[in-house]
Amino acid sequence: MFGYQGNILRINLSTGKVGVEKLDEKLAKDYVGGRGLATKIFADEVDALVDALSPANKLIMATGPLSGTPTPTGGRYMVVTKSPLTDTIASSNSGGYWGAELKFAGYDMIIVEGKANKPVYIQIEDDNVEIKDAAHLWGKLVSETTDILEKDAPEKARILTIGPAGEKLSRIAAIMNDRFRAAGRSGVGAVMGSKNLKAIVVRGTKKVPIADPEKLKEVVKDCTKKIRENGVTGEGLPTYGTAVLVNIINENGVFPTNNFQLSQFAEADAISGETLAEKYLTKKDPCYRCPIGCGRYCKTDKVEGGGPEYETIWAFGGDCGVSDMPAVIEANFWCNEYGLDTISTGTTIAAAMELRQRGFIKDHEMDGLSLEFGDAEAVVGWTKKMGMREGLGDKMADGSYRLAESHGIPELSMSVKKQEMPAYDPRGIQGQGLSYATSNRGGCHVRGYLISPEILGLPEKLDRFTLKGKPEWTKIFQDLTAFIDSTGLCLFTSFAMGAEDYGNMVQAATGMEWSAEEVLKAGDRIWNIEKLFNLASGVGPDQDTLPPRLLKEPIGEGPSVGEVTRLDGMLDDYYSLRGWDENGIPTQAKKDELGIE
Amino acid sequence: MDIKVRLFATLREGRSKELMLQLEETPSVEKVLTELEIDERDVAILLINGRDGAIDQILTEGDVVSLFPPVGGG
Secondary structure (H helix, E strand, C coil), X not given: CCCCCCEXXXXXXXXXXXXXXXXXXXXXXXXXXXXXXHHHHHHHHCCCCCCCCCCCCCEEEECCCCCCCCCCCCCCEEEEEECCCCCCEEEEEECCCHHHHHHHCCCCEEEEXXXXXXXXXXXXXXXXXXXXXXXXXXXXXXXXXXXXXXXXXXXXXXXXXXXXXXXXXXCCXXXXXXXXXXXCHHXXXXXXXXXXXXXXXXXXXXXXXXXCHHHHHHHHHHHHHHHHHCHHHHHHXXXXXXXXXXXXXXXXXXXXXXXXCECCCCCHXXXXXXXXXXXXXXXXXXXXXXXXXXXXXXXXXXXXXXCCCXXXXXXXXXXXXXXXXXXXXXXXXXXXXXXXXXXXXXXXXXXXXXXXXXXXXXHHHCCCCCCCCCCHHHHHHHHHHHHHXXXXXXXXXXXXXXXXXXXXXXXXXXXXXXXXXXXXXXXXCHHHXXXXXXXXXXXXXXXXXXXXXXXXXXXCCCCCCCCCCHXXXXXXXXXXXXXXXXXXXXXXXXXXCCHHHHHHHHHHHHCCCCCHHHHHHHHHHHHHHHHHHHHHCCCCHHHCCCCHHXXXXXXXXXXXXXXXXXXXXXXXHHHHHHCXXXXXXXXXXXXXXXXXX | CEEEEXXXXXXXXXXXXXXXXXCCCCCEHXXXXXXXXXXXXXXXXXXXXXEECXXXXXXCCCCXXXXXXXXXXX
């Protein structure tokens, strides 16, 4: 095979058995790699009703056919498992260098099964795979674990690990790699913790076989040029990182503030990308073979490290009413150390603040901290308590839905399918509302980033307040994203590249035919198998919705005043476009068309 | 009339981030760009009072014009 290493590494932690299996070429053609291929294999092997934190759940780390190749941004990997947060399929993506290194070790993916009887870590050095004792690592922060493993590991090894939050089965725990990179969402870190697996160290020295090296060189040159000449990927993201979005989203009046009670934050500029670059940025921190280099490395009087990203700044900043950038950077730092998802952590603190505001959280639960909107010390303090599951932080560590539900008011959780929504108020961005409601992993912006056409004007500007055309745009964005997530490339390339470009790269690398049409069809196929897994897991169409606040309470101020998400005006058309019945269930005809069961 | 202009990202370079412009009656956004010596091609996103605006749109007293170069993220 070309583009692929052709090998799946399967490790059973219950039995200690390690094996290598051949990758099925037909499956690779139908499901590409990464998110698609791992989901297909996962859904075929695992009962959808499995308890996500039981040994019967499996955990897959998957690269794509472009991971570890000379393509721009080809260093990413995808974690696929059943989510303990949402009970849906989880596919959580991360950058850095670990994904490419796994490919160099000779594997397209790792499937981890069972549960070790004591803490362990896995060390992979090409063909040599060992399960090793991790007693000395358990309880350690991400930086401590990485420091220790780097000393013992083969030279140039890359390290993936969970922090204390994953060990303590926090349903919003992340898997961290290369210190600051996170497969953040959907609680994948808790699945790793439930298997007593602390870390995976990998070192590889093999090349990725390429079908047509000359053609790939040509296509890479063309795509890299597009990335460098595009205003977003060539200048905006390299200069300011993702945080550049703070001001533009706020200016549009769709920057959720105080747990979505407001939609504009008066002090947004204090936590903007411009402020970050001016006062706190010390260097850029790019991923493997990335010509964009959006990654930030920041320093305050107290901490320094990777990040923060836009979503993180919003979650701890605007959503908690906090305008203190050093506190936001510190909260981000502790999320990286404990291995917590920054979006779910910040938004859960915001939900706790509203629960406190409304009298649900009592004085005796405060543990010396405040839960007032705008309190900078609170976001740092509660992040640490969530990371260690201390006091009220124990309950908060399972996310905002379970926290609000425990007080009998789950609607205060600004989540979809129990996963917290990120940093865009969908009441003023109609297509994004549909994208959130129909996302296969719950509240998420990177399943269909309608912000791109509705706010940023890419590839063309859509009126953000109208419904017309939004179901079509949502489906195309979701399908293309599913394909990109399966290649091993970064989604940010799509600001500059289209379906044809991705098809050309995968074709040159693998030798398989990939037209733009086939690219979108593969994305559609992947989307449908995710949906079918969710349905089998009991997450039905009744959950294709948004919190009541966003459907019923109009925005009260600013440029998007008076708006709610008019989901009813889009959902039926969306289901119909997908070839699903009126209840949002894929029809037999659709399944036949895509060749899925 | 008084128009408030808010500049972002690289458009802030060599300029302040927020300023008041006093312009003659019925100015367009184009006039604002001329006053600030901003090349229209450098403006990717143009908002008037937080809503999508156009370069030839006529402004009224108290309008807030927000100008962005190409930006993105997520």
